[in-house]
Amino acid sequence: MDQRVKKKATIYDLSVLSGSSPSTVSAVLNGTWRKRRIKESTAQTILGLAERHQYTTNLQARGLRRSRSGLVGLMLPVHDNRYFSSMAQTFEGHVRSRGQCPVVVSASRDPEEERRTAETLISYSIDQLFIVGATDPDGVHEVCESAGLKHVNIDLPGAKAHSVISDNYEGARMLTEAIIHHFGNDDPLRPDELYLFGGRNDHASRERIAAFHATKKALLGADPEDGVQSSGYSPDITLRAFEVFYQRHGKLPRALFINSSINMEGLLRFMAGRPAEMFSELVVGCYDYDPFGSFLPFPVIMVRQNVEAMIAKAFALIDEPTTPPQSFLITPELIQPRSALKGPLDTLKDMA
Amino acid sequence: MDQRVKKKATIYDLSVLSGSSPSTVSAVLNGTWRKRRIKESTAQTILGLAERHQYTTNLQARGLRRSRSGLVGLMLPVHDNRYFSSMAQTFEGHVRSRGQCPVVVSASRDPEEERRTAETLISYSIDQLFIVGATDPDGVHEVCESAGLKHVNIDLPGAKAHSVISDNYEGARMLTEAIIHHFGNDDPLRPDELYLFGGRNDHASRERIAAFHATKKALLGADPEDGVQSSGYSPDITLRAFEVFYQRHGKLPRALFINSSINMEGLLRFMAGRPAEMFSELVVGCYDYDPFGSFLPFPVIMVRQNVEAMIAKAFALIDEPTTPPQSFLITPELIQPRSALKGPLDTLKDMA
């Protein structure tokens, strides 16, 4: 009657109340009761009691017995970023629609942490793991593999499991081209006026840098050696790279290829405190899309990865039989300056 | 020997291998072995075996037995937003440092979904729940309460559990004041030139709107009735609000108070496709901080909620004995235009 302080009801409680055995109660509550030839009326009685006593399944117990949990994991490098958080948002929608429970965690781009995180999730018997932007996908793979856990790589490819990745080469090619074409013919960009900032030694960066070099060479005829300033995935390191560059050259390049929105924040930090006019002639290409970034006071051409397509493909792959691991390229989209695109939030209902 | 295909080792396996009983193995592995007076050498043997066989605790089994799981929940309205995703990032840090596992989920600002989500998490015996920006905090409270789950509200207050909220009144007062003061004395703002867009009928919006009205009246002497355009938490509804306004008045107001970065995206959508000059005189105050938003081509004064302080306070509160529920105000910070602040990501290590 009064469930104010009471502990949660179990199938045993309902068993006593209904006069049926625990196994019958269990069958009724998990929907397998027809298969077990339970009488309709018995089922109704039990369902009624369950309702009245606010029964909810103890999912840890179920998980223990079934050795899976209904949890689906998403491992991100970080949360605090439009790209990854929109992954999380999209992922959640997919998982929910399958009646499972999403678990989103971040692993800070640290191989050790990635491994540990995967292990923790495995200890909870998660059913599947989506690995986004892992620094060491194959390390995580080992962990998953030896636990028999299905997993997919997203954004950075692993050698040992299916991967869904953005077509970084093509994206960077389009972006570099767009930057160069943004300058008219009367005052065309020179090879030494376009620099790339950000990135480190991961697959995505390498592809992008390769495309950057190739496209520069193709369109501008030359490509000086020092055109790339690796600065990891850290705003502050990128900031320092800009400061160093500025000190050396007395100015910024006319055009920048910036490897990600995180590096772009490094540019913002450089801008802070310096006069806006210093940046009025700047043209930037950024390999990431952020709606606010798109409206900065100078032209920012962005690349939007197709998050929806990537997640959808990842879900399609993870259920597939284990064919040899393959990489699937998803072509990103070039976004012109001053574009405000819809995101996963737009599917949510809201009132005025 | 070969653990390629093998199922995970359990304490029973180690029990056989070591010649000790399962309970001894358990005690050794969970660290209670000194209390149970297990010989040092026995412990070492077992730990060695555990290492060799890559033993990891089945946390579902442990959770079932202990009726808690080591999971700590964070329920967000949405992921895809700097404010909430930086909450997630900060929250993760705290939970990790306590040796527990963070579970971040979103509930789409839907009371029904919020309730269901809480129930699901409870079914996994999570240890604590942090409820951020819930539409119906008290509904979620009921659910938690009847399961004996510790919980705290963040960002939107509930009547029945402790709450940590931003001081919305003070924040909006500061912001409104800053907007007004941004205009010099030679061409001061008139009362009918400052509008508020966004927000709906929740505690935060009400406070902000109240402060907006009061501050306008105090500083500008008057405050026309129609100065507030509620448009929920949706970019598109906000966009429509701007379109309607523009159609009616033939222009935008000189100054805007925008209720959140999500509404700000509505402004971006309005800007897209219209000439940049249309916005060159605009002054905007936005109740949220986004680094890119801070560098738009017009002055954007922002309010940064003190996420770190809020989360820290929430953790402090959740462990406390159940005193009568209280609300704790955390004062937000006014951010001048063109500021690129550090965030939770800056604590992560990264290389160059």
Add this chain to the structure above:
DNA sequence: TTCGCTTGCACAATCGATGGTGCAAAAACT
């Protein structure tokens, strides 16, 4: 009446870890 089939459900083992309790063997003490 008897055999055989269906219906409807109960029984009991199991998933893996935990922790209270009990009890031999070793050590310490008289």
Add this chain to the structure above:
DNA sequence: AGTTTTTGCACCATCGATTGTGCAAGCGAA
């Protein structure tokens, strides 16, 4: 040597749900 104390560990019930199996009652047919 006999008694008490300490050490070191095993035993077993338990957490809540799942699921393979078994079996009695009911029913129809022969």
